[in-house]
Amino acid sequence: MAKRDLIDITDLTVEEINEMLNLADDIVLNPDKYHEKCKYKKLASLFFEPSTRTRLSFETAMLDLGGSVIGFSDANSTSVSKGETVSDTIRVIEQYADIIAMRHPKEGAALVGANACDIPVINAGDGGHLHPTQTLADLFTIRRNKGRLENITIGLCGDLKFGRTVHSLIAALVRYTGIHFVLISPDELKLPGYMKAELDEVGAQWEETASLEHALPKLDVLYMTRVQKERFFNEEDYLRLKDTYILDLEKLAAAKDDMIIMHPLPRVNEIAIEVDNDPRAKYFEQVGNGKTVRMALLLMLLGVEGGLYA
Ligand code: CP
Secondary structure (H helix, E strand, O other): OOOOOEOOHHHOOHHHHHHHHHHHHHHHHOHHHHOOOOOOOEEEEEEOOOOOHHHHHHHHHHHHOOOEEEEEOOHHHOHHHHOOOHHHHHHHHOOOOOEEEEEEOOOOHHHHHHHHOOOOEEEEEEOOOEOHHHHHHHHHHHHHHHOOOOOEEEEEEOOOOOOHHHHHHHHHHOOOOOEEEEEEOOHHHOOOHHHHHHHHHOOOEEEEEOOHHHHHHHOOEEEEOOOOHHHOOOHHHHHHHOOOOOEOHHHHOOOOOOOEEEOOOOOOOOEOHHHHHOOOEOHHHHHHHHHHHHHHHHHHHOOOOOOOOO
């Protein structure tokens, strides 16, 4: 049977995503059932770019399934520093591991890796492009808190130009019915035109505003993002834009009582610390959900549970 990779969230059908989220719900309810499901399986965790949550949640996910982990968190300690290509690195790693999670600063690197080997490759973030497993964590968090993935007004706020988590989340949610996107950003960090054209092509409801205050009262979900310093060519522009939106308790007073606040993290200044104790703040819960849903993903891509078939 041909292997499956996860490079773009649209590599999964809506039915497969729903099945994965159901499996993640069962892992929360019955963790003991899964403790040995990946015994003797090895995850290669290849991080060519810094990460805290994604790397550690993938590694914990495999350990909680009874498997083991190899890999690196700094490409400078590998033969990449001697000039080895991504393709050759992946072809080497597939001799040792059963599945690969890979983050790389270059857009498309995970796809290159997937095409070079015969084991499943998971894109753990490629440059400013895509971050499909963050999207699985985001969908799981929305569904657990709102009870649905349909008929939601979601505000996406901050760096919509370079924010790969936003790009993947929009691509996923647009396939559910009744989603209304409110795109909140300064002019310089608007969602790329090609993505707005894609939203129009499928008849999605969306609006754009620069005002968080204006958008807040109508939202069911507020998804805050950091301005992506590492994607800017010019430090001056970053410094000018980085604090455009700061969510604090005063602003939050205008939001619905059951709105949830999400953030893929790391946070810089976008959410004041005082918001952390508000019951609507779900960003640390979102981190924990990321581990659970990555357990479900590993099980399904390895063919241990559920049906992900090519
Ligand atoms: N959300 C996220 O991708 O965080 P890390 O960069 O720490 O993995």
